[in-house]
Amino acid sequence: MVEHTLMRKLLPLLALLSVSAWGQVSPQYSANQYLGTLGTAGAAQGITMAGDCTQSAGNITCTTLGGNNVPQVLLQTGIPFVVSSSGTMANNGALSAVVAMPRTIGNSYAYFPANTICTSNAAGFYWTEWGSTTAATVYNNVYAGGQPEVVASPTAFSCTAGTFTQTTTQVQSVSVTVPAGSMGVNGALEGIMLIEPVNNGNTKYTVWKLGGSQLGAFGVSAVAAAGGCFWITNQGLATAQISPPSTSCSANLGGALNTGSVNTANAQTLQINMQIGTASTDYLILDSVSLKLVPHN
Numbered sequence: 001m002v003e004h005t006l007m008r009k010l011l012p013l014l015a016l017l018s019v020s021a022w023g024q025v026s027p028q029y030s031a032n033q034y035l036g037t038l039g040t041a042g043a044a045q046g047i048t049m050a051g052d053c054t055q056s057a058g059n060i061t062c063t064t065l066g067g068n069n070v071p072q073v074l075l076q077t078g079i080p081f082v083v084s085s086s087g088t089m090a091n092n093g094a095l096s097a098v099v100a101m102p103r104t105i106g107n108s109y110a111y112f113p114a115n116t117i118c119t120s121n122a123a124g125f126y127w128t129e130w131g132s133t134t135a136a137t138v139y140n141n142v143y144a145g146g147q148p149e150v151v152a153s154p155t156a157f158s159c160t161a162g163t164f165t166q167t168t169t170q171v172q173s174v175s176v177t178v179p180a181g182s183m184g185v186n187g188a189l190e191g192i193m194l195i196e197p198v199n200n201g202n203t204k205y206t207v208w209k210l211g212g213s214q215l216g217a218f219g220v221s222a223v224a225a226a227g228g229c230f231w232i233t234n235q236g237l238a239t240a241q242i243s244p245p246s247t248s249c250s251a252n253l254g255g256a257l258n259t260g261s262v263n264t265a266n267a268q269t270l271q272i273n274m275q276i277g278t279a280s281t282d283y284l285i286l287d288s289v290s291l292k293l294v295p296h297n
Helices: 001-022 031-043
Strands: 054-056 059-060 070-076 081-083 086-090 092-097 107-112 124-130 136-142 171-179 188-197 202-208 215-218 226-234 241-243 258-260 268-275 285-294
Touching: 070 086, 070 188, 081 171, 081 268, 092 285, 107 136, 107 171, 171 285, 188 202, 188 215, 188 268, 202 226, 202 285, 215 241, 215 258
Parallel strands: 081 107
Antiparallel strands: 054 059, 070 285, 081 285, 086 092, 092 136, 107 124, 124 136, 171 268, 188 226, 188 285, 202 215, 202 268, 226 241, 241 258
């Protein structure tokens, strides 16, 4: 009877926690911060939210959601991130003559080095609307990290054109903060992605970094599309990680494993860098990505 009573009280909480934990909220925040979400529904089930996941008289008491090892999606998007080839930039962000993409992409964030949209602009991924496979309008809205969003009312450039020569060095695309201590000492970060590189012999890369340290890379050539996977796991300490050498989803990872010493007791940035091989002939599209935190103490 006690078990039945407990389950009746626990199930509504699990449903509510799943909504909170898979949103943009860190699972290591104090559970008391969720009272506004749980509200009277939690109280009606006799559930309190103070203490560390103990049971007393049929009540469940927790200090941190991280103690429940609840996975959480940190970032997920299907908005493409594009590193195009070099092209022709006209006034006010009118781009043309890049190497043809596999389709008309439409909405995206596209990378432009400094002073290549206008005679003076910062480097970054700018909101870009593609009208064909080779031409687009670039807007003065820059991706600044975190969950990417559609820019409903983009800000037009009003400027004299720069000279658009694409870079062949790594550029940071999507990024998200992993909250301090949220992984736990045995937790993991997992990710999947879909990319479209130009189908030629040059190698194009996506690189996964945590706290600035490279913990995985995925190089592709002579393919038109590919999927990537990665996982970074703490090794019983907040300051020791293990990860695969390649972020290919292949069973053959091809090489020695990566090790890291990033202090995940502190907040750290998880990011994906992109890199093309030749500016005049290559492009790389990050079509979709999902980054997940799986905490475990």
